[in-house]
Amino acid sequence: MHTKEMSACIEACQRCAATCLEAAMHHCLEAGGQHTEPRHFRLMLACVEVCRASAALMLIGSPSHRMQCDLCAKVCDECAADCERIGGMDACVQACRACAKECRQMAGHAVAA
Amino acid sequence: MHTKEMSACIEACQRCAATCLEAAMHHCLEAGGQHTEPRHFRLMLACVEVCRASAALMLIGSPSHRMQCDLCAKVCDECAADCERIGGMDACVQACRACAKECRQMAGHAVAA
Amino acid sequence: MHTKEMSACIEACQRCAATCLEAAMHHCLEAGGQHTEPRHFRLMLACVEVCRASAALMLIGSPSHRMQCDLCAKVCDECAADCERIGGMDACVQACRACAKECRQMAGHAVAA
Amino acid sequence: MHTKEMSACIEACQRCAATCLEAAMHHCLEAGGQHTEPRHFRLMLACVEVCRASAALMLIGSPSHRMQCDLCAKVCDECAADCERIGGMDACVQACRACAKECRQMAGHAVAA
Numbered sequence: 001m002h003t004k005e006m007s008a009c010i011e012a013c014q015r016c017a018a019t020c021l022e023a024a025m026h027h028c029l030e031a032g033g034q035h036t037e038p039r040h041f042r043l044m045l046a047c048v049e050v051c052r053a054s055a056a057l058m059l060i061g062s063p064s065h066r067m068q069c070d071l072c073a074k075v076c077d078e079c080a081a082d083c084e085r086i087g088g089m090d091a092c093v094q095a096c097r098a099c100a101k102e103c104r105q106m107a108g109h110a111v112a113a
Numbered sequence: 114m115h116t117k118e119m120s121a122c123i124e125a126c127q128r129c130a131a132t133c134l135e136a137a138m139h140h141c142l143e144a145g146g147q148h149t150e151p152r153h154f155r156l157m158l159a160c161v162e163v164c165r166a167s168a169a170l171m172l173i174g175s176p177s178h179r180m181q182c183d184l185c186a187k188v189c190d191e192c193a194a195d196c197e198r199i200g201g202m203d204a205c206v207q208a209c210r211a212c213a214k215e216c217r218q219m220a221g222h223a224v225a226a
Numbered sequence: 227m228h229t230k231e232m233s234a235c236i237e238a239c240q241r242c243a244a245t246c247l248e249a250a251m252h253h254c255l256e257a258g259g260q261h262t263e264p265r266h267f268r269l270m271l272a273c274v275e276v277c278r279a280s281a282a283l284m285l286i287g288s289p290s291h292r293m294q295c296d297l298c299a300k301v302c303d304e305c306a307a308d309c310e311r312i313g314g315m316d317a318c319v320q321a322c323r324a325c326a327k328e329c330r331q332m333a334g335h336a337v338a339a
Numbered sequence: 340m341h342t343k344e345m346s347a348c349i350e351a352c353q354r355c356a357a358t359c360l361e362a363a364m365h366h367c368l369e370a371g372g373q374h375t376e377p378r379h380f381r382l383m384l385a386c387v388e389v390c391r392a393s394a395a396l397m398l399i400g401s402p403s404h405r406m407q408c409d410l411c412a413k414v415c416d417e418c419a420a421d422c423e424r425i426g427g428m429d430a431c432v433q434a435c436r437a438c439a440k441e442c443r444q445m446a447g448h449a450v451a452a
Contacts, residue, residue: 002248014240021285022228025384029377036375038174038368045364046175052278053166053181059247061151062159064188068166071180078177115361127353134398135341138271142264149262151255158251165391172360264400272401279392279407287377288385290414294392297406304403 002058009069009102010055016076016099017051020044023092034086047079047096054103070107076100115171122182122215123168129189129212130164133157136205147199160192160209167216183220189213228284235295235328236281242302242325243277246270249318260312273305273322280329296333302326341397348408348441349394355415355438356390359383362431373425386418386435393442409446415439 002010024044028035035041054072057065080096083089115123137157141148148154167185170178193209196202228236250270254261261267280298283291306322309315341349363383367374374380393411396404419435422428 010244014244018236018240018281018285021282022287025286025377025381029375029380032371032375036368036371038364041368042173042175042364045173046170046177049166049169049173050177050181053162055244056162056247057159059244060155060158060162060251061248062155062188064159064163064184064191067184067187068163071177071184074180075175075177123357127357131349131353131394131398134395135400138264138268138399142262142267145258145262149255149258151251154255155251168357169360172357173364174361268399268401271399272396272403275392275395275399276403276407279388282388283385286381286384286388288381288414290385290389290410290417293410293413294389297403297410300406301401301403 005102005105006058009106010058012095012099012102013051013055013058013072016095017048017055019091019095020047020051020079023089024048027089031088040082040086043075043079043082044092047075050075051099054106058106066107069103073100073103073107076103118215118218119171122219123171125208125212125215126164126168126171126185129208130161130168132204132208133160133164133192136202137161140202144201153195153199156188156192156195157205160188163188164212167219171219179220182216186213186216186220189216231328231331232284235332236284238321238325238328239277239281239284239298242321243274243281245317245321246277246305247274249315250274253315257314266308266312269301269305269308270318273301276301277325280332284332292333295329299326299329299333302329344441344444345397348445349397351434351438351441352390352394352397352411355434356387356394358430358434359390359418360387362428363387366428370427379421379425382414382418382421383431386414389414390438393445397445405446408442412439412442412446415442 024041028041028044050072054065054068057068076096076099080093083092137154141154141157163185167178167181170181189209189212193206196205250267254267254270276298280291280294283294302322302325306319309318363380367380367383389411393404393407396407415435415438419432422431
């Protein structure tokens, strides 16, 4: 029903939401320190919410998915950068980068640098 | 914890999400016809999702709530207009207009016409 | 971080939520008739919500995931049966059956008949 | 459209979800210590998810809302007790207790002690 591109984006959003929620609730809470800094932790949870919303709008078939994917790409990039800064969060970094890339394409941005 | 403005916006988002979900699942499904036109029904459900996401980002304390509220205002305005076009959906129209207004303020837009 | 069983269940929940939301918003709305009967359509959307909640509780690591998975299995079974009754909804039937099976195991029920 | 009792329960669920999410993301993360203990924090977030699901099932009009409300009452009671144990979380305690009471009624339990 969806294009191959949209299906890939939905999957990347679902994976990113799951990866960030799990990492926050396990890795971050157990490690503490920088991992539970309000700014970092809020970014993780915000990432979960925008990824859920992007996946939902694409599944619903709303034309607003483009704006939501654009926002999602920005939050995912921020989250990936913050996870890299703190370190030890490779699964999140990868899921966020992959999701940002797919969302940017869905939002209609040119992919080339 | 939040400013009075943000609390009002969170409440407007929660009310709009609830009003649109209930109306879609009861009024629209029972009335059929224009009410279950894919374009209209998808817009109702998209509105539910963006309202949920806006409320969540404000509660989380994510600076990205401004972008999410901006998007939410646009979807709510669209949804209000479509509910007016179809008619008999006054509760949705009002909840969407109220939510759009609060979200636009949170997004940092000037309120004056 | 999770057992293999839990990872499989999370994935089945996410897939079922996505499959039912997409089918409701596209196949059902476009086909109309029995597909937009309130009872059927509400069941589809209820299925989406309980699958989301089950996945979330497992990712969060809440011991209450067992009760949520138990409820999810019941709703998925009902949804699968109703989709079979109406016909032409094989993707939903399969996703719901698969999710019900995984959730029943997570809830701690014996798998054997 | 809903009975007065169901409207009160939906509102209690939305308020509890909002109160717990905000408290976790602000009070708990800022206070640290016991407030970011994995067990406590996960319970807060689990509470958010089950409250969202209960509100959604009631708004959708799914008969499964009774099972979801039953589960929600249990998680809210646990969350209230844990917030009392830690202290300084009165808003959560009150929102969880209020939600548990409404959900127990919706689930069909006798109200009398």
